[in-house]
Amino acid sequence: MADLPLDLDDVPFRGIVEQSLAGIYVVLDERFAYANDTFAAMFGYSREDFVGRHMADCVTADSIDEVMRNYRLRIRGEVASIHYFTKGRHRDGHAIHLELHASKVECRGRPALAGVALDVTQRVRAQEELRNSRERLRELAQHLNSARETERARLAREVHDVLGGMLSSAKFDVSRMVRRSAALDAPELHTIAADLLTLMQDTIDTARSISDQLRPVSLDAHGLASTLQQTLQRFGTRHGIQVSLQLPAAPLQLPPASATQIFRIVQEALTNVQRHAQARQVELSLHLAPQLLLLTLRDDGCGMDASPRRPGAMGLLGMAERAQEIGGRLEFGRSPQGGVELMLQVPLDHATPEAGHA
Numbered sequence: 001m002a003d004l005p006l007d008l009d010d011v012p013f014r015g016i017v018e019q020s021l022a023g024i025y026v027v028l029d030e031r032f033a034y035a036n037d038t039f040a041a042m043f044g045y046s047r048e049d050f051v052g053r054h055m056a057d058c059v060t061a062d063s064i065d066e067v068m069r070n071y072r073l074r075i076r077g078e079v080a081s082i083h084y085f086t087k088g089r090h091r092d093g094h095a096i097h098l099e100l101h102a103s104k105v106e107c108r109g110r111p112a113l114a115g116v117a118l119d120v121t122q123r124v125r126a127q128e129e130l131r132n133s134r135e136r137l138r139e140l141a142q143h144l145n146s147a148r149e150t151e152r153a154r155l156a157r158e159v160h161d162v163l164g165g166m167l168s169s170a171k172f173d174v175s176r177m178v179r180r181s182a183a184l185d186a187p188e189l190h191t192i193a194a195d196l197l198t199l200m201q202d203t204i205d206t207a208r209s210i211s212d213q214l215r216p217v218s219l220d221a222h223g224l225a226s227t228l229q230q231t232l233q234r235f236g237t238r239h240g241i242q243v244s245l246q247l248p249a250a251p252l253q254l255p256p257a258s259a260t261q262i263f264r265i266v267q268e269a270l271t272n273v274q275r276h277a278q279a280r281q282v283e284l285s286l287h288l289a290p291q292l293l294l295l296t297l298r299d300d301g302c303g304m305d306a307s308p309r310r311p312g313a314m315g316l317l318g319m320a321e322r323a324q325e326i327g328g329r330l331e332f333g334r335s336p337q338g339g340v341e342l343m344l345q346v347p348l349d350h351a352t353p354e355a356g357h358a
């Protein structure tokens with residue numbers, strides 16, 4: 001302990017440089033004048049075989065220009081040091097990803113570069129794999145979303161058209177039974193028929209509501225604005241929440257896929273209001289800006305707490321995914337009333353008109 005601290009002159013630099021786990025090199029007149037074992041091994045060479053090689057022979061063809069440009073900038077003294085990533089060329093031809101940091105020094109009376117290098121190939125590959133797997137997950141999520149949407153639309157049509165049609169015919173017959181039984185001296189039969197008619201009507205309403213929950217018929221028939229209006233009104237009535245809606249004067253010009261995604265985002269947001277917000281009021285507004293649809297949904301509830309995401313909570317994630325699918329941006333903030341404010345921006349360029357007059 002008594003000998004500490006050391007002067008720089010006392011430090012055995014050679015040992016440090018040669019044992020360094022980072023590659024260390026000196027470039028003089030565009031050739032490697034020095035390389036430690038680690039640096040030479042990155043390229044698949046022994047130190048003896050590596051020293052003397054030209055820089056351009058040790059990098060991939062698409063990196064040569066950048067490497068030589070960076071070299072000259074420092075040799076000419078225009079930049080003192082540069083920290084950058086490039087691709088080296090291994091002895092057997094494959095690319096190695098390098099992180100380099102080198103500065104201008106003087107070597108044998110001439111300008112040279114002294115640098116440190118890390119082989120970051122594993123890290124770059126891991127990042128590429130992560131990016132690819134995120135991309136694949138996103139594609140899978142989009143595929144599942146669109147398959148689910150198609151299936152819902154099919155079921156909604158079956159329930160609405162087929163089941164709804166059969167129930168309406170049955171109701172027609174039951175109402176005839178009610179009329180006929182009224183003329184007979186059979187009060188019990190008449191009561192049964194009348195009860196059956198009420199049951200038929202309830203069944204028809206239930207089938208319609210199931211079909212609407214699967215996919216509102218009006219989304220294809222009348223467009224997004226009118227569907228949102230209906231949905232909001234029903235939501236208000238069902239949950240005793242005061243609702244208000246502001247729509248642009250001009251018809252919305254949305255591709256059908258965007259209309260569906262926007263509708264689903266609002267649907268999930270309303271479900272969240274009902275489940276989590278304890279709100280008394282909900283405001284939905286749609287504005288048209290040049291090439292942009294702006295949708296805002298505000299509630300006056302308790303607001304979103306900052307606690308970490310509940311495992312398994314998928315609503316907000318699904319909304320973000322849907323927004324991204326249509327090139328939109330989704331943000332959450334605090335509404336002026338203290339609850340949650342959802343803001344969705346959807347680009348309108350390349351849009352084809354949505355079905356119906358919204």
Ligand SMILES: Nc1ncnc2c1ncn2[C@@H]1O[C@H](COP(=O)(O)OP(=O)(O)OP(=O)(O)O)[C@@H](O)[C@H]1O
Nearest residue numbers: 272273276277301303304312313314315316317340
């Ligand atoms: N309008 C809101 N007001 C208050 N809290 C909200 C509101 N919307 C969302 N939250 C909070 O954000 C959390 C995440 O919402 P998210 O929709 O992702 O999950 P969830 O509704 O809990 O479950 P699900 O996966 O069934 O949608 C909710 O658990 C709730 O705490």
Ligand SMILES: [Mg+2]
Nearest residue numbers: 271272315316
């Ligand atoms: Mg939810």
